[in-house]
Amino acid sequence: MNFITIDKKDWAGGIDKSRKTFQVFGPVQDENGCQIKPLAPDLYPLMDAGVTTVMSPKSVLFPQTEKMLTATLDASHEDHHVMKPVEKADTPRAVLGIRPYDARAIQLVKLNFDNPDYQDPYWCGACAATTFVGLGVNRPGPCDFSTSTGCGPFSEEGLDVLLADLDDRYLAKILTQKGETWAAACGFDTKADAAESQALFDILKKEAEKNITASVDTDRLSEKSLLDLHEAPFWEDVAFSCINCGTCTYVCPTCWCFDIQDETKHKTATRFRNWDTCMSPLFTHHASGHNPRESKVQRVRQRFMHKLKYFVDKYDQGIMCVGCGRCVASCPVNIDIREVCKTMNNYEKE
Amino acid sequence: MDTCIEKIRTICADLLAKGEVQKVIGFAEGSIPMASRPIAVTAKADVEKLVFNSFCGLNLANYVADGLPKEGKIAVLAKGCDSRNLVTHMVENQVSRDQLYIIGIPCTGMVDKRKIAALFEDDITDFSEAGDTLTIVSPQKKETVSKKEMLRHNCRMCTHRNPVVFDVMAAEPVEEQTLDQPFADVDRIAAMDPDERWAHFQELTKNCIRCYACRNACPLCYCPTCFVDESAPQWVGKGQDKTDINTFHFLRAFHCAGRCTDCGACVEACPMGINVRDFTRKLNKDALELFGWEAGMDMEKRPPLDVYSPDDPDDFIK
Amino acid sequence: MENPYVPYPVRIDDIEVATEDKSLKTFTFVFLNPGDEEKFAYKAGQFAELSIPGVGEIPIGIASSPVEKGFVKFTVFRTGVVTSHLHNMKKGDIMGIRGPLGNWYPWEDLENKNVVIIGGGFAFTTLRSSIVYMLDPANRSKFKNIDVIYGARSPGMLLYREELFDWEKRDDINMHITVDGTDDPDWKYHTGFVPQVVEQNAPAADADTFAIVCGPPIMIKFTQPALTKLGFQEDQIIMSLENRMKCGIGMCGRCNIGKELVCKDGPVFTLEQINRTPKEY
Numbered sequence: 001m002n003f004i005t006i007d008k009k010d011w012a013g014g015i016d017k018s019r020k021t022f023q024v025f026g027p028v029q030d031e032n033g034c035q036i037k038p039l040a041p042d043l044y045p046l047m048d049a050g051v052t053t054v055m056s057p058k059s060v061l062f063p064q065t066e067k068m069l070t071a072t073l074d075a076s077h078e079d080h081h082v083m084k085p086v087e088k089a090d091t092p093r094a095v096l097g098i099r100p101y102d103a104r105a106i107q108l109v110k111l112n113f114d115n116p117d118y119q120d121p122y123w124c125g126a127c128a129a130t131t132f133v134g135l136g137v138n139r140p141g142p143c144d145f146s147t148s149t150g151c152g153p154f155s156e157e158g159l160d161v162l163l164a165d166l167d168d169r170y171l172a173k174i175l176t177q178k179g180e181t182w183a184a185a186c187g188f189d190t191k192a193d194a195a196e197s198q199a200l201f202d203i204l205k206k207e208a209e210k211n212i213t214a215s216v217d218t219d220r221l222s223e224k225s226l227l228d229l230h231e232a233p234f235w236e237d238v239a240f241s242c243i244n245c246g247t248c249t250y251v252c253p254t255c256w257c258f259d260i261q262d263e264t265k266h267k268t269a270t271r272f273r274n275w276d277t278c279m280s281p282l283f284t285h286h287a288s289g290h291n292p293r294e295s296k297v298q299r300v301r302q303r304f305m306h307k308l309k310y311f312v313d314k315y316d317q318g319i320m321c322v323g324c325g326r327c328v329a330s331c332p333v334n335i336d337i338r339e340v341c342k343t344m345n346n347y348e349k350e
Numbered sequence: 351m352d353t354c355i356e357k358i359r360t361i362c363a364d365l366l367a368k369g370e371v372q373k374v375i376g377f378a379e380g381s382i383p384m385a386s387r388p389i390a391v392t393a394k395a396d397v398e399k400l401v402f403n404s405f406c407g408l409n410l411a412n413y414v415a416d417g418l419p420k421e422g423k424i425a426v427l428a429k430g431c432d433s434r435n436l437v438t439h440m441v442e443n444q445v446s447r448d449q450l451y452i453i454g455i456p457c458t459g460m461v462d463k464r465k466i467a468a469l470f471e472d473d474i475t476d477f478s479e480a481g482d483t484l485t486i487v488s489p490q491k492k493e494t495v496s497k498k499e500m501l502r503h504n505c506r507m508c509t510h511r512n513p514v515v516f517d518v519m520a521a522e523p524v525e526e527q528t529l530d531q532p533f534a535d536v537d538r539i540a541a542m543d544p545d546e547r548w549a550h551f552q553e554l555t556k557n558c559i560r561c562y563a564c565r566n567a568c569p570l571c572y573c574p575t576c577f578v579d580e581s582a583p584q585w586v587g588k589g590q591d592k593t594d595i596n597t598f599h600f601l602r603a604f605h606c607a608g609r610c611t612d613c614g615a616c617v618e619a620c621p622m623g624i625n626v627r628d629f630t631r632k633l634n635k636d637a638l639e640l641f642g643w644e645a646g647m648d649m650e651k652r653p654p655l656d657v658y659s660p661d662d663p664d665d666f667i668k
Numbered sequence: 669m670e671n672p673y674v675p676y677p678v679r680i681d682d683i684e685v686a687t688e689d690k691s692l693k694t695f696t697f698v699f700l701n702p703g704d705e706e707k708f709a710y711k712a713g714q715f716a717e718l719s720i721p722g723v724g725e726i727p728i729g730i731a732s733s734p735v736e737k738g739f740v741k742f743t744v745f746r747t748g749v750v751t752s753h754l755h756n757m758k759k760g761d762i763m764g765i766r767g768p769l770g771n772w773y774p775w776e777d778l779e780n781k782n783v784v785i786i787g788g789g790f791a792f793t794t795l796r797s798s799i800v801y802m803l804d805p806a807n808r809s810k811f812k813n814i815d816v817i818y819g820a821r822s823p824g825m826l827l828y829r830e831e832l833f834d835w836e837k838r839d840d841i842n843m844h845i846t847v848d849g850t851d852d853p854d855w856k857y858h859t860g861f862v863p864q865v866v867e868q869n870a871p872a873a874d875a876d877t878f879a880i881v882c883g884p885p886i887m888i889k890f891t892q893p894a895l896t897k898l899g900f901q902e903d904q905i906i907m908s909l910e911n912r913m914k915c916g917i918g919m920c921g922r923c924n925i926g927k928e929l930v931c932k933d934g935p936v937f938t939l940e941q942i943n944r945t946p947k948e949y
Contacts, residue, residue: 032557032622050472054621055559064559065589068673071721081762082677082700083721117932118917121669139489141473143382226926230946241388243412245563247621257921260914261588262724269722271673274589276922277561282579283922284912284948287748290885292911292925292948296416302948310927332563332619333408334380334387582749 002174003197004183005190006163011170012044014186018094021185022131025060026096027053036060036095045096049137049153049165052144056253056326057095057102058109061126062275064250068122069271073264083271088122090129094182097135101144101322103158104151105253106132108322111315112256131178134159136201138208143325145214145338150318153212154205164204171197216341218319222312228349229309230301238340239300241333246277248303248327248335254320257283278302304340354455354521359397361453361518362425366394371425371451375413376400383477383486384463388413402427402520404479404497407460409615411435411569415444423449427520429457431504431613433513434646435569438609441652444572454516456524459497459505460614464623466500469493504614504627507532514647533635539628550628551596557622558595560588564626567619570606577601603629608637608653609645672917675719675764676704678740683759686743688824692790693755694731694743697765708768710734711775712797713908713936716767717916718742720757724750727913727931730768731793731828733800735807740765743793743827769916770935773798773880773906781876782813786891788862788883789820792827794908795882799835808840815871819846819862823855844869863890866898873899880906892939902940909935909942909949925949 006014015024019041026045028037033054034046069083106127113123137144137153146152156162160179163170171192174180183189249255259276262269276283279300284293293299311320321337328336362374378389378399386406390413391397411432417424428436433454439445466486467474476487482497509532512523531537539547562578565571578586578598586601587594603626610630617625637643640663641654651657682696695718699705710716710730717725726748732741746755757763773794783802787795795818802811816835820826826845836843836857846858846865858865862883871877879900881891888907895905911923911930918932926945928934942949 030557032624035557054557065591069721073722081721081764083675083719083764085671085674112919112921115918118672118919119669120919121671124669139472142475143473227944227946230926240390240413243563243566243619245566245619246559246561247563247619250559250561251621256919258914258919259588259922260725260920262720262722263587263589264722271721272589273920275559276920278922280562280579286910286912287751298948305926305946306924310924314927328382330621332567332621334382334385336381339381582752584749 001194001198002180003192003194004172004174004188005192006170006172006188007190008169010188011047014188015039015044015096016041017187018182018185021092022182023091023093024096025057025093027051047097047135047165049097049099049135050139050141052099052141052324052326052329054326054330055251056105056324057098058105058253058256060093060095060130061106061123062109062256064275065272066122067270067272068260071269072267073269074267083269085121088125090125092129092131094131094133096133098132098159099137099324100134100153100155100157100159100162101146101149101151101324102253103132103134104149104155105158105322105324107158108254108317108320109256111317131160131182132158133161133179133182134163136162136164136204136208138165138204138211140208140212141325142213143328144212144323145216145325146323147209147212148214148216148218149321149323151322152205153208154201162201164201171200173197173201214323214325214338216323216338217345218308218312218341220345221308221319221341224309224344224347225349226305226309226313229344229347230305232344232347232349234343234347235297235301238304238335238343239297242279242296242300242335243333244279244281244296244299245332246275246279247330247332249277249279250275251326251330253322253324253326254307278306300335304337304344307337308341308344355400355402357520358402358427358453358455359400361520362391362397362400363394365425365451366392366397371423372419373417374400374425374427374453375410375417376427377402377406377410380405383474384461384466390417400427402455404459404461404484405463407502407614407618408567409435409569409613411439412567412615414450414569415439415572418445418449423451425451425453427453427455428513428516429455430508430510430512430514431611433515434510434611435613437515437646437649438611438653439569440649447649450517452513452516454513454519456512456519456521458511458524459501459508460618461497461500462502466495469495502614502617503535503625504612504617507612510611510644510647515649533631535628536631536635540632552592554624554628555595555599558599558624559622560590560595560598561621563619563621564616564624565602567615568606569613569615570609571602577605599626599629603633606630607633608641608643608655610634611645673766673915675717675766676708677701677762678765680757680759680761680763681739683757686827687790688822692743692745692827694741694827695754696739696741698739700762705738708740708765710768711772712801713772713794714768714770715794715916715935716740716742716765716769717913718744718750718754719764719766720750720753721764723753725766725914725916726750726754727769727916729794729797729908731796733797733804735801735804743790745790766916770931771933773908773936778878779810780812781878782871782874783811783815784870784877784879785814785816785818786862786866786870786879786881786883787816787818788887789825790827791882791884791908792818795880796828796831798880799841803835803838803841812876813842813871814840815842815844815869817844817846817862817865817870819848819858819860819865821848822850823847823852861890862887863894866891867894870895870898873901873904878904878906880908882908902943903938905939907937907939907942909937911935911949
């Protein structure tokens, strides 16, 4: 494993160098909070792991609105009404300052978009073109429960580079070939001693994990009966305050559900996809009017059952949650997934 | 503020024990600092879960129309603004007066959580209040601030802090404030030239993620199918095209025109903290100036866009 | 990487009004690119997404049978934005088809077995595909007895009427056609709801008999007990479910019932599998 020291004085210059080959994304503070944005030439990422972004970086691979296919409706064209894929540039991109839990989330989402039966070319193309440069979280916030979900503040899963913030410099652990390419494009080449660096990472990881105050138990979820959990009496209470907006699903890095819509403008038809939310009454609404999840309780239950049970049973990769705490922080009515997980994990049918 | 929580709990325990109401809709303590959570209490023993403090900024009238039992009453805690929304619900036939037991709470305002969070560089771990004094703690520091300094904008502009309809009041009425410039924020935008004003609204909604938290937190938005969800015909696209985002916000504001009580639940709910009141406040001002109308003050009258009167200022109708 | 969202371009070759109230039409499609028909090779029980550019897509069971070459057929009920648009289209119009999607009726397990096919209303589409497949000379000997119980509200609402009457005349298939009611004095088949006709006419179950059931929720609700009475076990009852779908390939997440995705793990499930899922369909 290669380790590189990056003097913070050289950071901005390195990013600028990399802009020749990479489209750069990173956290930027604005009036509405910290957002992941494409970084214009004079913009640099906020490298403060203590500030959680409102939205996750999933939008870099999976934009909220994404064109998929187009067709011309002009009958004079030979190919009229034949839908063709929209050409995607898939230029290399680098997401800087990503939290380790967000990198794990991308690996979980990959199970959906890249599987033996079907591969989603838009998501997969974007993923292959993206280099993830993570920043270890030295001071996890009160909503961070990532150590309970199979990752943690210094987890390496899904990252190409992991940076440790050492006040005046970053210590970079290069994890993959993509990471090497990125570091080279920035001109970051000051090698650091491997053994010493790894030891430092181990210390920082331990310290950071000690600072995690929030946790959830998930150990008994897989042994519970799916139907028993589904029929459990606590869902009415859990669901009461929910207003069925899409906040939790949109801020969540592991939520991937989408809607497909067609729009026509003049003689061009476009098929695109938008993020969608299982919280919406329309999500499962049949054209006949029948709706399997007509009531709010059914929809709230679906969200937690999917994240904490269906996914567990289907993929055997733990829960469909990386403990980022965004839904907890953003939910307008303070529905807390940690509390629901505890209730489910402890549930015994009477 | 006299959070009057003991009185609230006593009233609720009594109502539930006597079977006068089937449930009480109120707030419970949140799981993170500065959060509260709407709750429905049905058992007398659970009234201890009820709280009332300076971050009960959502509008409980939002939970009333859906939560009605076929027979009997439900109780609901109502601040000044919430009570006006209950009046609107009654005038609009969403609920009848005899289905509700309204526990009125005179309110000195709710705090702006984002303004408070901005005082800190790290995450807040504790919050407590005593009267006008707020004490907020994070790993890095402790701050003591005046609640008045930290009020939400709509609370600073509030002229109806006392409930306008109630079955019982949980505390003594508070003094209403008079404002010199009740619509200074609206005037500022109105004074912009069209390009500036357009830019203002584009900037305002640049981070909107169409989560509809604003719409769903609003007690006025109870349409079985919202206009953005219609498919035949489809009025609004579902994507992030700026035109569609604008259409949603502007049109929703118009649907609330003459009905909005400026309770601020929309801004409170927004995960981005977008001040969507910039859309509705102008219409509130228009309702006042053109029709002498404030929403939810009169159980006998329907909102101005619902009715025609020969005294309407516009001539074109004549 | 193949793009599973791109439909095969097709041309509408024929449109038939399928029911007397015109709410259903049977569309025959021909693939524009000769190689696409082979790529679309499907099995009875599968569905496809019919795609109209600029309007949308709808998941519809394939009514034609794998043994029928040169075209594919779908019978579509007009109920929403896309189906209404489709009903207004004409012969020669170009659109798209994505598929084949989903799993199929378990043809390997059904070999050397008796098959009882039960259908109601316009859910008969994939059942037509199945019957034509089984009756094909190349396949008939693979199956033992074939019984079919199919009902609709009235004679004019039965799908594929001419074919039904033709099959009724054959001796290698037992047809029990029924209608809820009719004032046609020449109606020579059954009158009565499907569950009743099942109880009275379906063969009793044994280890070698399977039932394939496809119909509206209300029909399924009352047919199930009838089958249980006849001795069918839960793993001998095969059903095809519907759900709201968009991608059809198990990615958009909306058609799930528990951890099963109706578009990918289904739409064909045994009753035993369905009973292990939450009742959210």
